[in-house]
Amino acid sequence: MPRIASDPALDIEPDFTSATFEGIRNRIIGNTQLTHDEAANELATGWQQDRDIRLAAWTLQVNEETRLAAEAAQAERELLEQERVLLEQEAEKERRETEKKKPKINDFQAGASVGDTLTHRPSQYAIHKLKSFEYVELWYFSPDGCREAADEAKSAADSTFGFTKVDDFIALKPVAAFKPSRKVIQDHSLEWRQFDMAKNSFLLYMNKLKWPEKHQRAITMFFMNVVSHPQRSEPFGERALLLYAARVRRDWHDTLALDNAFDISVFNTTLLKNLAEEVWNKLRLESLTEFQLAMSSQGNGRESHTSSHRNQARSSTRPTRSRSRSPARNSSGRLPPRSSSPNRQRPRQDPKRPSQDKRPFQGGAASSGHHACALCLGRFAHNIHKCKSDLLWDNKTPTSCRRSAEGRLVNAQGLQLCYDWQRPNGCASTSKDHIHECSGCGNTDHGAQKCPRGQEV
Known part of the structure; x- marks a missing residue:
């Protein structure tokens, strides 16, 4: 249907009885018996029917145009809304990025005072x-x-x-x-x-660092089981419990990383018994080593004592002078005081070498004079268990290790070295807690006694 330009309801019905429509009325009357008024009514009826048709078409046309206009307006509104949402999202994203770059600070409780003690x-x-x-x-x-x-x-x-x-x-x-x-x-x-x-x-x-509650309860119970265990009252029981706590907690962290962790709060009495036996075996080995060193020291002492008696015996067989020149006495009959002659001075002793007249206290391997100190690698007489030198025996080369406040050997990485590994008999333990590393040079194929940096015998 062609588009209607205007609303048919606004059209005015023509006056079909006027002279303008007389010709049309005559053609309608023709050979009929109609009057001019009846012909005018026929024309009015036809016009009314035509207007009703056009009015219906107009209504449909208006409704369609209204619908299309509404849809266009809705599409425009949706487009504008999408643009607005995109702009807001971009603004929110920029705000979050800005917030990430800003330093964070948590809130505080107004009026709350600092505690009586600080951690x-x-x-x-x-x-x-x-x-x-x-x-x-x-x-x-x-x-x-x-x-x-x-x-x-x-x-x-x-x-x-x-x-x-x-x-x-x-x-x-x-x-x-x-x-x-x-x-x-x-x-x-x-x-x-x-x-x-x-x-x-x-x-x-x-x-404070927000560990999961389950993990906090388990590790708390783990420590409570260790500190309250009756093994503490046994000889070296605390040492065994410390070894248990160290190894179990490390293994727990290792298994946590592998997602197959055990419940650390469950105490394993069998494992503690095995670790206590390991502690006792180590103590037995240390005692045996100390005993062997002590026996070796006593043997060297007897040899030195026998040599001294032989020297005295040889000196007693030498002939003595028949005449001895006695010093002149003064008028009171007393001997004059001895004066040190400027030409007879005692030789100065090298401060780097230990005195032969006043030997310091010797302990452990140093008693025999043959075993190297695990720290300075020196074989001269000194207390190797308390040596804290930061230079080797040559007084030039810095030591590879240091001695901690507890008297233990610690390497440059801060790890405690196995002391048995530095002894003559070495250490046969394969535990990862026994770090078998030379305290003199850091190599792992020998201990301090075989270190090439040590003092020669």
Whole structure:
């Protein structure tokens, strides 16, 4: 249907009785008997019918145009809405990116005072390890470890950074967060007091760093089982319990990483018994070694004593002078005081060599004069168990290790070395806690007694 230009309802009906339509009326009347009025009515009726048809068509046309206009308006509104949503999303994304770059600070409780006591803070390295659910030595949480961390924080440069992965991004963090301490002590070598204090701080920081409640309860029960175990009252029982705590906790972290971890709160009495036997075997070996060294020292002493008697016997067989020149006496009949002659001076002794007249206390392997000190590699007479020299026996070369405050040998990486490995008989243990590394040069194929840097016999 052709489009209607205007609303038919607005059309005005023509006057079909007027002279304008007389010709049309005559053609309608024709040979009929209709009058002009009847013809005019016929025309009016036809016009009305035509207007009704056009009015219906107009209504359909208007409705269709209205619908199309509404759809177009709706499409335009939807397009504008999509553009608005995209703009808002872009703005929100930019806001989040800006928030990520801004430093974060948590809220605080107004009016709340600081506590009566302050917790010692471990190093950034220990906190980073614990926050990453990785194994970290308990020493870092002990008072000694916290004090060492505080001293390092005062002296270390804060401008040294390293790369690390945070979520899906590479970030810079202070190197202190990745640097282990050289003074660290392995858990099984801690004193019981250090262990007891360190585990309390360790549990506190586990809670601060939002470890899962299940894991916190398990590790808390684990420490409670260790410190309250009746084995503590047995000889060297605490040493066995420390070894149990060290190995079980490390193995627990290893299995956590493999997603097949056990319940660390369940105490294994059989494992403790095996570890206690390992401790006793090590003590027996140490005692046997000390006994053998002591016997060797006594044997060398008897040989030296016999040689001295022989020298005295030889000197007694020499002829003596028949005349002796006695010094002149003064008027009182007394001998004049001796005066040291300027031409007869005693030879000066090399300070680097130990005195032969006043020998210092000797202990362990050094008593025989043949075994090298595990720290300075010297075979001269000195207390090898308390030697803290930072130079080798030649007084020139720096030592490869150092002696900790507890008297243990620690390498440059802060790991405690196996002392039995440095002895003449070596160490047959295959435990990963026994670090078989030469204390003199760091090689793993020999100990201090065979180190090429040691003093020759």
